[in-house]
Amino acid sequence: MNVGGDQEVLERAAAWLEAGTSVWLVTVAATWGSSPRPPGSLMALTEGGLSVGSVSGGCLEADLTQRLGKPEGTPQRLQYGVSSEEAHRFGLPCGGRVEVIAEPLQDAAAIIPALAACCERRRVYRQLDLRSGVVTWRPAERESVPLSVGEARLGKLFGPTWRLLIIGDGQLSRRVAEMAAALDYEVIICDPRVEAPEEWDCAAARLETRMPDDTVLALADDPRSAVVALTHDPKLDDMALMEALGCKAFYVGALGSRRNSAGRRERLAELGLTTRQLNRLSGPIGLPLGGRSPAEIAVSIVAELTAVKYGVSLGQRPDTLLSTHSADTHRRGVEV
Incomplete structure (x- = not known):
């Protein structure tokens, strides 16, 4: 992994x-x-x-x-x-x-x-005295810069890697996992429906078989985590989104057509999510690149994830072709 x-x-x-x-x-x-x-x-x-x-x-x-x-x-x-x-x-x-x-x-x-800071998903600042080799530590502050270099010191911020939690195993999930792993994300696929966890064969991600809401709370409640729901099963996707939209994850997205996404928002609102929380949801997920295959749709998802990660404004997104293509491909029997 x-x-x-x-x-x-x-x-x-x-x-x-x-x-x-x-x-x-x-x-x-x-x-x-x-x-x-x-x-x-x-x-x-x-x-x-x-x-x-x-x-x-x-x-x-x-x-x-x-x-x-x-x-x-x-x-x-x-x-x-x-x-x-x-x-x-x-x-x-x-x-x-x-x-x-x-x-x-x-x-x-x-x-x-x-x-320890990386493993515990917190941040710490390490400063090296270049003359003596002495190392000092302090908790990272909000304004701490990632790297600071002077004549006699080197300061570096250490903390957790970016983490991507994917809800649902399948062809699209694995394509997303492979691309995210190549971008140095730690990738976790959560799917309680997997019948033989011991036979898990996705090298890009580790498997979690806990229920999605429990997994989100345990593994994605921090600002360096993202959650994408890709199961096509409202029971599992909605469980994950209920928690993800109220936690600290920097990105939350869900697969589906424009009509399905609107229905999802209505269900989540009825379950008590606020307008502000619902506005955090990217759905239909991904940039409107027009992709049809699982790999092409995975590119659009990872591209949007990257833009949000770096604070790039995506502007007012048009009605996405991606949602139509996702639905069309699903009707043809290809998992997306």
């Missing part, structure tokens, strides 16, 4: 450290021009060349292994792509430049609070 960026790096680094292997923790501190990985990207590297994460998409990692050597001393600041020759050598596009900070670690205590 994909747990996403920082958490995966921290888990592997902690395991190496607890086994007695020292580690370089490498952070992209700054970039100029085009660069393969954004500031804040994380990588852990052992002296023996084992690594997890990425700071360049593959073009700098081999050089870092040779250049850094044994993880010891104080943090190092390294630049790549300063000259056009070096940029070409390391495969940096368009004359891009990358600055990384490599921090030697001998004790897992240096990263355990960050890992």
